[in-house]
Each structure stands twice: as C-alpha cells, then as structure tokens.
Amino acid sequence: MHDSPLFVFLGSNWYYKIMNANMIKTIIPPEELPSPAQQMTKAQINENYAAGPPYLATARDFFQIATKWRQLAVPVQKQFPDNILAEMFAYSWAAVHLNLPHQLAHSFMISSVHEQGFHLMDRAPETIHNNDNQEQPPFPAKRMCRGIPTSSKPHILHYCQRYSIGKYIFGKHRLPVTFVGHGEETCQSPLLREAPENLATLYDFTIDPDTHLRKNLTGGGGVFTKQEHINRMAFLFCEQAAALNRAALYYKQQHCQEGEYNTAKTMIFHDSLEVTEQERTNYE
Amino acid sequence: MVTINKKERRPPLAWSTKLNLCALLVNVAFFTVTYAVYQRTTFASPSAQTPNNSDCPPQQQQPQQHYASISSRESNNNNNNNNVVVDSDDFSHFHIIFSTGCSPKQHWQSYLLFHSIVESGQTGHATRIASGCNHQQAEDIQAVFAKEIQPMAPDRFHLHLTPEFGIIQEKTATQKAIYFHYLNKPYGVAHWMEHALGYNLRTTPTVPEHDNTIVVLLDPDMVFLRPFVNDFSGREIWTTRTSYPIRTNIRHGFPMANEYAYGTSSDRKEEDV
Numbered sequence: 001m002h003d004s005p006l007f008v009f010l011g012s013n014w015y016y017k018i019m020n021a022n023m024i025k026t027i028i029p030p031e032e033l034p035s036p037a038q039q040m041t042k043a044q045i046n047e048n049y050a051a052g053p054p055y056l057a058t059a060r061d062f063f064q065i066a067t068k069w070r071q072l073a074v075p076v077q078k079q080f081p082d083n084i085l086a087e088m089f090a091y092s093w094a095a096v097h098l099n100l101p102h103q104l105a106h107s108f109m110i111s112s113v114h115e116q117g118f119h120l121m122d123r124a125p126e127t128i129h130n131n132d133n134q135e136q137p138p139f140p141a142k143r144m145c146r147g148i149p150t151s152s153k154p155h156i157l158h159y160c161q162r163y164s165i166g167k168y169i170f171g172k173h174r175l176p177v178t179f180v181g182h183g184e185e186t187c188q189s190p191l192l193r194e195a196p197e198n199l200a201t202l203y204d205f206t207i208d209p210d211t212h213l214r215k216n217l218t219g220g221g222g223v224f225t226k227q228e229h230i231n232r233m234a235f236l237f238c239e240q241a242a243a244l245n246r247a248a249l250y251y252k253q254q255h256c257q258e259g260e261y262n263t264a265k266t267m268i269f270h271d272s273l274e275v276t277e278q279e280r281t282n283y284e
Numbered sequence: 285m286v287t288i289n290k291k292e293r294r295p296p297l298a299w300s301t302k303l304n305l306c307a308l309l310v311n312v313a314f315f316t317v318t319y320a321v322y323q324r325t326t327f328a329s330p331s332a333q334t335p336n337n338s339d340c341p342p343q344q345q346q347p348q349q350h351y352a353s354i355s356s357r358e359s360n361n362n363n364n365n366n367n368v369v370v371d372s373d374d375f376s377h378f379h380i381i382f383s384t385g386c387s388p389k390q391h392w393q394s395y396l397l398f399h400s401i402v403e404s405g406q407t408g409h410a411t412r413i414a415s416g417c418n419h420q421q422a423e424d425i426q427a428v429f430a431k432e433i434q435p436m437a438p439d440r441f442h443l444h445l446t447p448e449f450g451i452i453q454e455k456t457a458t459q460k461a462i463y464f465h466y467l468n469k470p471y472g473v474a475h476w477m478e479h480a481l482g483y484n485l486r487t488t489p490t491v492p493e494h495d496n497t498i499v500v501l502l503d504p505d506m507v508f509l510r511p512f513v514n515d516f517s518g519r520e521i522w523t524t525r526t527s528y529p530i531r532t533n534i535r536h537g538f539p540m541a542n543e544y545a546y547g548t549s550s551d552r553k554e555e556d557v
Contacts, residue, residue, distance in 0.1 A: 047525045050544055053503050056512065057539035058375065060495040062473075063483040065539070069470040074452050077464055087466040088544065095539070103531045104543040106521040109506070119521055150404075151519055153509040156542075160505055172505055177388040181395040181432060243507045247399040255432060 012045045014089035015096070018079060027075040028097060036099040048101030049092045054108050054156055061100060068094035111158035113232040114220055121152045121235070122228045141200040144231040145238040153239075163237040165217065165230065166203035167270045168195045170240050174209075174269050180248040187256035190266045191248055192241045193273070200227075200234035209269050213284040375496050375514050375535060378408030381476065382502045383469040386417040386425060393504045398433050398441055404508035408497075409440050412504075413476050415468035416448030446475045473501060498534050516540075 018024055019037070028035050040049075057065060069091050076090040083089075095102060106116035122138045139148055162171040170192070178185035196202070204226065205216045217233060219226040245265065252261040380401060384390040394412050401410050412433075417425055422445055429443040449471035455461035477483045481494045498514055517532040523543045531538050 041527075044527045047523065047527050051541035052544035053501055053506070053542065054512075055501040055539065055541045056498055056534055058495060058534060058536050059379070059477070059481065059483075059497045059499050060490055060536055061539055062499040062501075063477045063481075063485075063489065066470060066474040066477055067485050070474045073467050073470045077452070077467065084466065086464070087469055090470065100537065100539055101528060103525070103538065103540040104523040105516075105540065106523060106543055107519070108540070108542040116521055120519060150510050155508065155510045155512055156502065156506050157509050158503060158506045160503075172389070172393070175392070177392055180392045181428070182388075182392070239509060240507070243400055243403075244396060246403065247396045250399060251395065251432070254435070 012042060012050065014076075014080070014085070014092060015040075015045050015049070018076075018093070023079060027072050027079070027093065029071075032097070035097045037093070037096040040096060044101070045096070048104065049096050051092055051095065051102045051104060052088055052109075053158075055091070055102075056108075057100075064098055065091070065094050065100065068098055072097075107154045109156040109158050110154045110236070112161045113229050113236070114223070117154040118224070118228070118232050118235075120154060121148050122224070122231055139231075141227060141231050141234075142198040144200040144234045145195055145197045146242070147197065148235065157236070157239055157243075159236075159240050161236075163233060163240060164206040164209075165195075165199060165233045165237055166205070167207050167209075167268070167273045167275060168193070168199065168237050168241075169206070169209055169269045170237055170244075171269070175244070179244065179267075180251050183255070186248065186251055187261040189248070190262050190264045191245045193265050193268045194241050194245065195234070195238055199238065200231045203275075204230055206233075207270070207275060207279045208284065211284070212279050213282050214279060215284045372496055375498060375533065376407075377497045378406065378500060378512060378514075379497050380406065380408065380410040380500045380502060381413060381473065382411075382504045382506070383413045383415065383472040384504045385465060385468065386414055386421040390414075390504050391425075391428065395433065396507055397502070397504060398436055400507040400509075402436050404511045406508055406511035407513075409442065410437075411442040411444050411476060411480070413444045413446060413472040415446045415472045416450065416465075417445055442480070444472075444476045444480050446472050449475075469501075495536075 015037070018027065024035060024037065025033070028037075055062075055065075069087075072090040072093050073087055076093055077086040080086040080089060107120055108117070110117040121144075139152070159170070159172055162169065164170070176189065179189055180186055203217075205214050207214055217226065217229045219229055224232075249263065252263070382394075382397060384394060398410060398412075412429075414425055425445070426443065429441075433443070434441050446468070448468070450463050450465040450467045451461065452464065452467065453459060453462035482488060482491050483494075498512070500512060514533050520532075522530050531540075534540055
C-alpha cells in the first residue's frame with residue numbers, strides 16, 4: 001500500500017512505553033535522574049515533543065540535543081528493536097530530558113495527502129495562522145498542479161511516498177539513480193513527463209504500475225474530502241516531478257556538452273499514460 | 285614608462301604600515317584556521333577524529349544541565365533579568381544539514397536537495413554529512429562534490445565525512461552483527477558539530493560565532509518548496525499548544541520541528557514507494 005494515513009505517527013507511545021515500564025533507568029544515566037521527563041504531563045509530551053524533521057534550533061541548543069540524542073540513540077533503539085522510528089524517539093527523549101519543548105508545526109513539511117500542512121492551500125483561511133490579514137479561498141482543482149503560490153506551500157516536501165494519479169506516478173525507488181548527478185548517463189537521460197496543469201480534474205483514481213489494477217482516490221473519513229485528496233496528490237506529483245526536472249536540467253546545462261543533452265520530458269513508469277478499459281475497470 | 289630595478293632596496297616601512305600588516309597577517313591566519321576547521325572534509329578513523337571519545341558507542345558523559353523552566357527562559361530572552369548574559373539578537377543565519385550514507389541513490393537525492401536550496405532562495409550554509417564511506421567512496425564523493433555541488437553556491441555548500449556509526453555489534457562466531465543505519469544521523473550530527481563547528485561538551489559547549497545560527501536538520505529525501513526565515517509570523521499551521529504560548533521565532537531554548545503525530549495505528553515511517 002502506498003498512501004495509507006500512517007506515515008507521521010509518532011504520538012507519545014515512545015514516551016509511555018519507557019515510562020510505564022520504568023525503563024528510564026536503562027536509558028538515562030543515574031547521575032542525571034530524576035529527569036524532567038518524569039514530571040511531564042501527557043499534554044506536554046504531545047504538544048511539545050512529538051517532533052520530527054525538519055528540526056530547527058539554535059546551534060547552541062542543537063549541540064546539547066545532538067550529544068544527548070547520540071547518548072540515547074542505542075539504548076532507545078534497544079527498547080524498540082524493530083521500529084525504524086527509534087532514532088526519532090531518541091531525539092524526542094533527548095529534548096524532553098533537556099527540557100527543550102519544541103514549537104510544533106504542520107506546515108514545515110508534507111509527505112502524504114493525509115497531512116494538515118495541506119490546509120495552507122485547501123482550507124478556509126481561518127484554520128491558518130495568517131498574520132497578513134489577506135483573505136484567500138481554497139485553491140481550485142485546476143490550479144493544484146502548477147498554480148499554488150510559494151507563500152501557500154509548506155516549506156519542505158518529503159518524497160518518501162508514492163505519488164500517483166491516473167498513470168502519472170513518482171516513487172523515489174523507481175527513479176533511475178542516473179537521473180541526475182551521474183555524468184554522461186544523466187546527459188542522455190530523458191526528463192520526467194510532467195502532467196497537465198489541470199491534472200486534478202482529470203482522474204479520481206490511480207493505476208498501479210505493477211499490477212495495472214485501479215485504486216480510487218477517496219476522502220479521509222471526514223478529515224479531508226475526496227476532491228482534496230485528488231488535489232493534494234496532484235500537487236505532490238507535480239511538485240516533485242518539476243523539482244527533479246529543474247535539477248536535472250541544471251545539471252545538464254552545467255556538465256553536458258551544449259546541444260548534446262537530452263531534454264525530452266518523456267520518462268514515465270507505465271508503458272503508456274493512456275488508461276485502457278481493462279485498467280479502468282479492474283479494481284485493486 | 286616606469287621600470288622596476290630589482291636590486292633597488294625598498295624604503296623602510298612606516299610603523300603604522302607595519303602595524304597594519306601585522307593586523308592583516310593575524311586576521312588572515314585567524315580566518316584561514318577558522319575556514320579550515322569549518323571546511324573540514326577529511327576522512328579519518330573514529331579514534332583520530334574523536335576529541336573526547338564521544339563517537340564511541342554511548343558511554344557515560346558529563347551530566348548536561350537541564351534547561352530552566354520555560355518562563356525563566358522567556359524572561360531571559362526578553363532581557364528582563366540583569367544577571368543573565370544577553371545573547372546577540374541576530375538569529376537570522378541558517379545552516380541546513382542532512383545525514384546520508386554513500387549509496388548512489390543518496391547522491392541524486394543530495395543533488396536535488398542542494399539544488400532546491402538554491403532555487404527556493406533559502407539563505408545560509410548547507411552541509412551533507414556522509415557517514416561510512418570507504419576510502420574509494422570518500423575520494424569519489426569529494427571529487428563529485430567539488431565539481432558538481434559546490435559550484436552551485438560557492439562558500440555555502442559543504443561536505444562532511446564521518447566514520448560509520450551504525451554498527452552497534454560486530455559479527456562474531458556466535459553472534460550476528462547488529463546494524464542500524466539510522467544511528468548515523470544522531471552520531472553524524474554530533475560529529476559535524478564537534479569537528480566542523482568546534483563544539484565540545486566538556487570544553488566548548490558554546491561557540492560564539494556559531495551559537496545563534498539556526499541549524500535545520502532534514503532528511504536527504506526532502507526538497508525545499510518555501511525557504512525558512514526566522515520569522516514565522518506569516519502563513520504557518522501550528523499544532524494546538526496549551527502548555528506554552530505559540531512562538532513565531534527561534535531563540536535559545538525555543539526550538540521548532542514538524543509534528544509527527546498525525547496518524548492512526550502504525551509506527552511505519554515509509555510506505556512502499
């Protein structure tokens with residue numbers, strides 16, 4: 001599955017597993033106990049320490065966090081041996097122990113359609129801390145591909161998910177490593193096929209490139225609508241493809257022989273972008 | 285036409301000129317050393333690079349002072365307490381960092397991230413922290429960096445190589461190796477701060493020339509859509525926060541991050557892509 005609403009779950013389990021079992025003595029050196037972590041309320045933990053990248057701090061603070069993070073990384077990893085988020089738990093534990101509450105944002109980073117950072121572009125302005133007093137309606141579907149102004153975008157796109165709408169698809173593991181930064185191979189590589197600006201008005205489903213089965217794009221159980229899901233997916237695909245193409249083109253202009261590099265935007269991850277009748281009707 | 289007689293002795297320099305030259309030499313020496321430390325990209329063994337054994341698997345370290353309560357920090361930053369050392373108020377400089385290994389996929393990801401930093405207008409420096417490269421990989425990555433990355437933003441983009449930190453148990457006759465490559469992130473960041481910026485937990489926990497810089501730690505598979513400016517009073521979506529007031533800038537004692545709490549039932553970080 002590639003778009004289930006599970007990506008950024010951190011919550012406070014990382015905290016309570018260790019606190020409830022009194023494992024804190026296994027991760028915090030005895031001379032540093034009692035830890036401020038032992039005085040935290042659930043609200044304080046959830047509101048200030050369910051943190052992930054991007055992390056921002058002054059260098060002086062970051063050094064304190066980094067050294068404590070390093071100290072806790074292995075002990076916490078041992079408490080969560082099969083959890084790939086363990087290093088993030090260790091970061092949060094370090095911040096809690098140092099009593100460094102983080103101001104947490106939804107709009108610093110987006111990675112999937114389920115994240116609240118998208119409210120910058122698909123919700124009424126009253127949901128957004130907007131001190132410029134400018135009214136801004138949600139952006140229409142036909143503008144989601146290339147029409148979102150920078151001021152309404154989150155700061156960072158974390159492309160750790162598959163972004164697919166219709167047969168337009170991007171997945172980081174599918175991209176040839178020679179796409180950018182690999183000399184002559186990059187010079188000869190085509191660029192990614194970019195989607196039309198009104199991509200979010202063309203499809204309400206995606207076709208899996210391996211199984212050729214259809215999967216509908218749907219709303220998030222009242223959290224966001226079906227059209228918002230489609231709009232967000234179009235935005236993610238278009239932003240990522242365009243960013244990659246601009247970087248690859250820049251590389252070609254700097255490092256390939258003039259006139260000898262490939263600028264055709266033809267790379268796709270299906271045989272064709274045309275949706276066949278069989279693909280349209282065979283559901284996952 | 286002016287000709288120069290090579291045998292002609294130069295007239296003695298005036299004292300003011302000598303003093304100026306001395307000051308210039310001191311300045312050049314200072315910046316050369318600073319720049320060399322800052323630009324350090326050499327690869328050495330962990331022991332050779334470890335000033336206080338801090339890169340070894342975690343051992344008991346000097347107790348770190350817990351930060352004061354948030355209310356007292358607030359008053360410190362507002363300069364209401366005359367007993368507190370007042371920090372410089374310039375918190376506008378950024379340093380973007382990200383931790384990688386040496387695999388080819390992380391080369392294109394790094395290129396993309398560096399390019400997006402330039403393209404987005406993000407100010408400040410940026411450093412790729414690459415851990416665990418073997419000798420050949422280290423040579424290759426340094427060559428590629430010098431040729432393809434650094435020219436994008438000369439003097440702003442940097443490469444910092446570290447040893448491999450992900451092995452917490454070597455393979456033995458009776459035990460399997462235990463390896464978590466994610467450990468390279470905390471260890472790599474601390475290594476960079478110690479070796480490139482000059483921090484040291486025991487001797488130099490503060491480095492005035494860097495203390496106020498805003499360090500932004502990203503993952504390598506991230507791209508900039510909108511630059512960070514240390515004034516977040518514009519369009520942002522904050523999480524609900526009742527325990528403390530919402531802040532719109534970063535200062536000492538007031539870090540920020542993205543919330544990782546939106547989801548339902550799994551700790552999975554990355555879906556099949």
